[in-house]
Amino acid sequence: KAGVTQTPRYLIKTRGQQVTLSCSPISGHRSVSWYQQTPGQGLQFLFEYFSETQRNKGNFPGRFSGRQFSNSRSEMNVSTLELGDSALYLCASSLLQGETQYFGPGTRLLVL
Amino acid sequence: SQQGEEDPQALSIQEGENATMNCSYKTSINNLQWYRQNSGRGLVHLILIRSNEREKHSGRLRVTLDTSKKSSSLLITASRAADTASYFCATDAYVFAKTSYDKVIFGPGTSLSVIP
Numbered sequence: 076k077a078g079v080t081q082t083p084r085y086l087i088k089t090r091g092q093q094v095t096l097s098c099s100p101i102s103g104h105r106s107v108s109w110y111q112q113t114p115g116q117g118l119q120f121l122f123e124y125f126s127e128t129q130r131n132k133g134n135f136p137g138r139f140s141g142r143q144f145s146n147s148r149s150e151m152n153v154s155t156l157e158l159g160d161s162a163l164y165l166c167a168s169s170l171l172q173g174e175t176q177y178f179g180p181g182t183r184l185l186v187l
Numbered sequence: 188s189q190q191g192e193e194d195p196q197a198l199s200i201q202e203g204e205n206a207t208m209n210c211s212y213k214t215s216i217n218n219l220q221w222y223r224q225n226s227g228r229g230l231v232h233l234i235l236i237r238s239n240e241r242e243k244h245s246g247r248l249r250v251t252l253d254t255s256k257k258s259s260s261l262l263i264t265a266s267r268a269a270d271t272a273s274y275f276c277a278t279d280a281y282v283f284a285k286t287s288y289d290k291v292i293f294g295p296g297t298s299l300s301v302i303p
Contacts, residue, residue, distance in 0.1 A: 079229075108291065118275065118293035131290040165229060173217055173279055176291065178229040 079168050079179035087185045093154040096182045100147050100168030107149040112163040124149055125172050161186045193276055193297040201302050206263040208297040210276030217279055219252055221261050223272045268303045
């Protein structure tokens with residue numbers, strides 16, 4: 076089976092812009108989670124979707140949003156970008172909630 | 188404060204030696220997982236151990252779980268240079284009131300360097 080794919084892999088934006096990141100889970104996986112990784116804060120949970128519903132949300136401002144489609148693909152959106160949003164954004168999928176997560180390679184976002 | 192915290196933060200060993208990393212957590216969990224990350228890339232799942240299990244093996248990896256102490260350890264035997272990476276533990280819990288799983292929390296990780 077193909078692994079989790081994320082697009083784009085690298086992105087450069089300027090402050091105030093918005094960005095949309097995409098994640099395609101492993102075929103058959105219905106749960107998709109998003110994480111932000113920075114040197115200072117480590118791996119932080121953003122949100123989790125299961126069957127198109129947001130099941131859990133981390134402590135991030137409302138500028139961070141996401142959604143999941145009927146084919147389980149997921150997107151996350153960050154509006155009004157700030158310098159501190161520069162990070163590696165990781166997507167992970169699992170067959171069911173609470174099971175082993177399989178991570179994509181991540182999208183590295185740089186905000187200038 | 189972190190739900191899961193790995194100890195030590197950094198570890199440097201010679202190839203062939205064993206490496207032990209520990210993880211402590213605060214709340215009751217459903218399962219605990221260990222992941223490896225190479226140079227800021229995606230995480231690779233190593234082992235999942237459930238709360239009713241005490242020990243699990245996978246190749247050169249051995250994971251133990253002590254729910255009474257809320258701690259887990261990851262042992263890598265006969266380490267290789269390719270084991271150089273950051274290792275994270277992650278925990279989640281089944282929230283009965285919500286009939287769903289709470290979010291997965293990752294610790295800050297242990298950076299392992301294996302010197303050839």
